[in-house]
Amino acid sequence: MRNAQLKMRMILVGTILFALYFGAALVLASMFPGIGLVPILLLALVVLPVAQYKIGKWLTLRGAEPLPEDRQYQHIHQMTESLSEDMGLEKPKLMIKDMGVPNAFATGRKGAGVVCVSPQLVQLLDRDELEGVIAHELAHLNNRDTVMMVLGQSVGLIVSYAVFFLLRDDNNFFVAYAASIAAQMLTLIFVMAISRYREYVADADAKRYTGNGEPLARALEKISRGAEQGEAKMNDSASALCILSVDRSALKRIFATHPPTEKRLQRLRE
Structure with missing residues (x-):
């Protein structure tokens, strides 16, 4: 990771998320005293994060297929291999998925990452624009911020469940439910502190490795226009990882990733 500020933000947010996760584990442990604290903490702090990461990655890639290496897509494999070499990365697995709109995302960890593009994106962009998008997604893998995004969203769910069960009884079900939603939103605020900044960093890295920010800027403009003409077929996990969010609902704009x-x-054009 080259960007020290992103690294510090990830460490800070990761520490906060871990503290929230640990607190949720303690709450759940107090509710099941017969099991014991140590087994629940091991389950909550070791088994569940790994399972959440695996499930989150699976949900994001559900419906995706390996990108063929035939003549139609050969140039994508070539530019990915060249950019990966420049960044000191192993070439990630390339996949294609119908997202309903032109878009792309990266998921997984450095050394075992996946870059997924939509057929709409491949058809829409010129070669240099597509290269800018691929460079952007490779930058996410190089900066290791994709793992933080997947786990961060999962932590929010666990924390909200813990708050709900802590406050729930026969008389204040709605209070417990509202508090659980508030706890999840609080967790998402910390995740968004990483999410928004990581996009700027990936843009800057793509500009540096391709030598020009203009192709990526044109790609973002085309993706934005293309999203208005189609209907997205992505879940929230994939949408948060995409190069451009296409959800324009009022709530999503407030909690924009x-x-x-x-x-x-x-x-990009400075």
Whole structure:
């Protein structure tokens, strides 16, 4: 990871998320005293995070297929291999998935990552624009921020469950439910602190490795316009990882996982 500020943010947010997760484990342990604290902590702090990561990755890639290495997609494999070599990465697995709109995302960890593109994206973008998108997704793997995103969303669910069961009884079900939603949103705020900034960093890395930010800027503009003409077929996990969020609902704008596209374009073209 080259960006020290992103690294520090990830360490800080990771520490906060771990503390929340640990607190949730203690709450659950107090509710099942017969099992014992140590087994529950081991389950909550070791088994569940690994399971959540695996399930989160599976859900994100559900419906995706390996990108063929035939003539139609050969250039994507070639540019990915070249960029991966420049970044000091192992070439990730390339996959293709119908997302309903032009988009792309990366998931997994460095050394075992996956870059997934939609057929709409491949058809829409010129070669240099597609290279900018691939470089952006490889930067996420190089910065190891994809793992934080997948686990961060899962921690929010666990914390919300713990708050709900802690407060639930026959008289205050709705209070417990509201508190659980508030706890999940609080957790997501910490995740968003990473999510928005990591997009700026990946844009900057893509600009550096491709030598020009203009192709990626044009790609973002085309993706934004293309999203208005189609209907997205992505779950929340995949949408948060995509190069451009296409959800325009009022709530999603408030809790946006991506910075404003206009600001990204401005930085790329500076």
